[in-house]
Ligand SMILES: Nc1ncnc2c1ncn2[C@@H]1O[C@H](COP(=O)(O)OP(=O)(O)OP(=O)(O)O)[C@@H](O)[C@H]1O
C-alpha cells in the first residue's frame with residue numbers, strides 16, 4: 554500500500570495571507586503518513602512523499618501554507634537542512650519535524666531554534682492528536698518564539714549618499730542569494746525614490762496604515778505591496794508634498810509586524826533624522842546601515858547618526874558603510890578612519906555613471922552595473938550570516 558497523496562494544484566500566485574491554511578506534510582513512510590492523515594483530519598491537509606529537502610524545494614516556489622510537517626530521518630546533518638529550510642520558509646509558518654533521533658538534547662536544540670514540535674518515529678495517530686495537533690492547529694500563537702522576519706534599515710548620513718540605491722539593490726540581491734521573500738519598505742512617504750528607481754507606481758494604503766493601525770488588516774499588504782519580482786515586494790507611497798502626515802508609532806509597529814510575518818527580510822529606506830514614530834523600526838532592526846560618502850558633511854552626520862541609532866537600538870546593530878569610496882575629490886581614507894574612530898564596516902567604491910544611468914532608466918543598478926553585485930556580496934553575507942556559526946544564524950533568522 555502506498556502513501557495516500559492528496560492531489561495538489563500549485564497556486565498561480567502566492568495567495569492572500571488570510572487564506573493561507575494549508576497543512577503540508579513531507580514524509581517518507583506510510584505509517585507516518587497514515588498517523589498524520591488521521592491525527593490532522595479536518596484541516597486543509599496535503600501529504601506528499603519526501604523529506605525536509607523536498608519541503609525546502611517546494612518552499613522556494615510555493616509558500617501557500619500555514620503549517621509544515623516534515624521528515625528528517627536519514628538526513629546526515631539535519632541542522633544544515635534546517636538552515637536551508639529557514640532561508641525560504643515564511644516566518645509565520647509553524648514547522649514540526651519527525652525523525653529517528655530520541656535524545657532529549659537533540660529535541661531541546663530543535664525547540665531552541667524555533668521548531669514548534671518534534672516527534673521521534675514511529676508516530677501514531679494519538680501522538681499527532683495529543684502532541685502535534687494542539688500546537689499546529691490550536692491557538693498557540695502567543696506561546697510561539699518570535700520568528701519575525703529580519704529587519705535591515707538603511708539610512709543616509711547626508712543627502713545623496715546612496716541610501717535608496719543600496720536599499721533597492723540589497724533587497725534584490727538578498728532575495729536572489731537566499732531565495733527568501735524580501736519586502737522593500739520606503740518610509741519616505743513624500744518624494745520617496747524607490748518606486749521611481751524601479752520604474753513602478755506605489756500601491757495605495759501605506760500612509761493610512763501608518764497613521765491608523767486599525768485600518769490595516771492583512772489585506773493591506775495585498776493592496777500596498779507591488780511585486781518587483783516574484784520574491785521582492787515594494788511597499789511605498791507617493792503622498793503630496795503639502796500633505797499633513799500623522800504617522801503614529803502604533804501604526805508603524807503594526808505595519809512592521811504584518812511585514813515580519815510575511816517576509817524573511819524587510820529592507821527599509823529610512824528617512825533621516827528619524828521621526829520618533831519610526832523608532833520601532835530602528836529598535837527591531839538586526840542591522841542598521843549608516844551610509845556616508847567621503848565628504849566632510851557625511852563624516853559629521855555619520856557620527857551623530859551612529860550615536861542616535863546606538864541610543865535607540867544598541868551598539869551591535871550599527872554598521873558604517875562608506876559609499877563611493879574612491880570618488881574623485883573625496884576625503885582620503887586615513888582622514889575618514891580618523892574621524893570615524895574606526896575603519897568603516899563596509900565599503901562600496903564609486904561605480905561610475907552607470908549607477909545614475911540605471912536611475913534614469915528606472916531599472917535596478919544590479920542589472921546595469923556589473924561590479925555592484927560583487928561589492929554587495931559581503932554585505933549580504935553579513936546580513937544572512939552565511940558562513941557564520943550555524944546556531945547563531947538560526948537565532949538571528951527566527952527570533953531577535
Ligand atoms: N557606489 C556608487 N557609485 C556611483 N554612483 C552611485 C553610487 N551609489 C549611489 N550612486 C548614485 O548617487 C545618486 C544618489 O543616490 P541615491 O538616490 O540612492 O542616494 P540617497 O542617499 O537615497 O539620496 P536622498 O538623500 O535623495 O534620499 C544616484 O544617482 C545613484 O545612482
Ligand SMILES: [Mg+2]
Pocket residue numbers: 716717718746
Ligand atoms: Mg533616497
